[in-house]
Amino acid sequence: MLRVIVVDDEPPARRLLSRMCNAHDAVEVVGTGASMAEAKTLLETHAPDAAFLDINLGMGKPDGFAILRADENPYDFVFVTAHADHAVRAFDHGAADYLLKPVEPERLERAIDRLIVRQRERRAVSPGASDERIAIRVDGATQFLLLNEIAMLQAEGDYTRVHLTRGREILVSRRLGQFEVEIEHRELVRISRSIIINSSTIEAIKHDAGGKQAVTLRGQTEPVIIGRTAARRLRAWSKG
Known part of the structure; x- marks a missing residue:
């Protein structure tokens, strides 16, 4: 099960993406937020596998890149934005994928598949539970x-x-x-x-x-x- 959080300052967009993610059998949305502060709290509380982040979180507020600069934990990030001009910067920061709004179901499906592959690769090199x-x-x-x-x-x-x-x-x-x-x-x-x-x-x-x-x-x-x-x-x- 791929456990994710969704962060977007617009409630309709946040709810829609959450519903789309939860519709996938292999995905569970464990939390949603509207700001970078809430995103950090969700990461600490739920330790998800991945986060879907909006880049523009309102005037005067930290953008989605702020958490990548501050966070050193092994989470995957997918940026979700209405602007295509941040894509190069996003992948330079190690983003797993970059989705444009409105998000198409087929495109989200490919992003989820990519996250699942990255999750498997990460767990493949992690120790098993036998000696833990x-x-x-x-x-x-x-x-x-x-x-x-x-x-x-x-x-x-x-x-x-x-x-x-x-x-x-x-x-x-x-x-x-x-x-x-x-x-x-x-x-x-x-x-x-x-x-x-x-x-x-x-x-x-x-x-x-x-x-x-x-x-x-x-x-x-x-x-x-x-x-x-x-x-x-x-x-x-x-x-x-």
């Missing part, structure tokens, strides 16, 4: 879990229930979104607002006529039933 550990606080003590011991993370309000491959469950006082920011591995896939699964623990997927799926994870006595949207996200991930 995560620290959690349980009953006042810190425990260290191997990521490959985690079958699923499930949101429960301000808490997250950690399902382990050996059948044990741990309720942790930490939101699911915090786990998502801390754990960045291809094996861990957020398929819905409330569930992240460790794809390496999938043992079987059973489809039904209604479009739902029953996903059996290693060490879990009951399969996870997911709806059509989550099933599409899982299929989009598997094609990656």
